[in-house]
Amino acid sequence: MKQSDAQDQTQFITESPLYEKPTARQEPQQPLLDDEKTPNNKEFPKKIVLAIGICLLLLVLGAVFIKSRQSSPGEKNILLDDSPLDKAISGPLEQRVQELSQELELADPSQEKLPFPLVEIKINLEDE
Amino acid sequence: MNWINKNFLTTIISFLLLTHGQALAQEIPPLEDNQKVFDAQSFSKDIRQLTLQYRGELEDYRSSEKEYKILKQQYFQLETLASLEKSVRATQAAMVARANVLRTYIRLLRFHLLAQAGIELPEKQAAQQNLLDTLSKIEQHQQKLAEPLDKPSIANVAVEFKELFSEIEESVYRVLALLTVGKLQTVHDKALVLRHDMEEQLATAGGALKSAERKRSFDETNRVLSSLKGEFDLVEAKFSDSSDLDYKEVYQFANDRLSRIYSSLAKALLFLEELLKI
Missing domain, CATH: 1.20.58 (Methane Monooxygenase Hydroxylase; Chain G, domain 1)
Structure with a gap:
């Protein structure tokens, strides 16, 4: 039978192993059978602990990142650069500038505050 | 025991006197600073008073000048003794009013000069002395106007005043320039x-x-x-x-x-x- 099959030209050579006589049955390894049959009870808490740990790590990293963004010295300088001068400093100085401007207005040479009185020089009884 | 008590009392009294003396010394400011404050206040008070006086005198002068011009014109039209008398009196009154205005103006200018900071002291002193000299000349001119004048005397006083006026102008413009420099x-x-x-x-x-x-x-x-x-x-x-x-x-x-x-x-x-x- 086997011989006739081998002589059959229509059969693919790849199918030949299917017709071979099976060899002795390989026994599955004992430890693998044991794992499937009795799952480890310690596996479940380990995974939870690992997940919680990762979550905590992410939280800590997030907090650190937010904190660093809020108090970054470079960022602070840029904010100060854009913000106007503190009123406590600029207020008195601004007042002094205003006072000096008023004083300057009084010193305008084109506006004489005490002009020479316009009096008639020729007061007499002569015929002019 | 008495000796110890006496010494103790003397020490306490000396200590109290010393502390009180130091406190007094701290309370009383130096005389120089006091003088400066007094001067500044005095100038502003004088300036206020003289400004009011000056305005009043300027107003008087305007009305006197107006009257003088009207009566002078009448005299030239009428040519009577009565119109001459009236015009002489009006001319003298206008001259007096003018001298008063100039005198007060110079006094006012002097106080402004003294009160002004920013002027070199020698220049300030020289300008002030110049003003005082001019003031004295105006007062001499006023003395001549105190007595009743006739037509020829008025003519003489008018010529003298013309010379005086150029001196007044010089003194005044010197001070006005200094005041502007000082302010700036x-x-x-x-x-x-x-x-x-x-x-x-x-x-x-x-x-x-x-x-x-x-x-x-x-x-x-x-x-x-x-x-x-x-x-x-x-x-x-x-x-x-x-x-x-x-x-x-x-x-x-x-x-x-x-x-x-x-x-x-x-x-x-x-x-x-x-x-x-x-």
Whole structure:
């Protein structure tokens, strides 16, 4: 039978192993059978602990990142650069500038505050 | 025991006297400062009083001058003794009123000169002495007007006054120019102090970018303020030139220069104002 099959030209050579006589049955390894049959009870808490740990790590990293963004010295300088001068400093100085401007207005040479009185020089009884 | 008590009492009394003496010394300010405050108050009070007096006298003069002109015209139209008498009296009254105005004006100007800061002391003293001399001449002129005058005497007084008037003008324009210099010099000095204070106080404010911008702005303001020193020196030189006694001309020259100084000071103050907004 086997011989006739081998002589059959229509059969693919790849199918030949299917017709071979099976060899002795390989026994599955004992430890693998044991794992499937009795799952480890310690596996479940380990995974939870690992997940919680990762979550905590992410939280800590997030907090650190937010904190660093809020108090970054470079960022602070840029904010100060854009913000106007503190009123406590600029207020008195601004007042002094205003006072000096008023004083300057009084010193305008084109506006004489005490002009020479316009009096008639020729007061007499002569015929002019 | 008595000896110990006496010593103890003496020590306490000495200590109390010493502490009280020190407290008194701290309370009483130095005499010089007191004098300065008194002077400043005295000037402003005198200036107020004299300004009121001056306004009143100027008003009197205007009405006297108007009356003099009307009666003079009547005299030339009527040519009577009565109209002559009236016109002589009106002329004398106008002369008296004019002398009063000029006298009070010079006194007022003197107080303004004394109260004004920013003027070199020798120049101030010389100008003040000049004003006092002129004031004395006006008072002599007033004495001549105190007695009743006739037509020829009025003619003489009128000629004398013409000479006196040019002296009055010289003294007045000298002081007016000095007053303008003093006012502007004071503003210039204060602007320099203010710029320095601002530079000190704003040095630490803001970031590096602001500091650099402010520094450039301060430098520019400083250039404007420093350039004024040369302008002030030119005006000063014109005053110091003893050969040039035409103070009316000096006043005109100073006013041209001082107008430029005024513009530059206004620009510097605008810069300082702008600097506070950086």
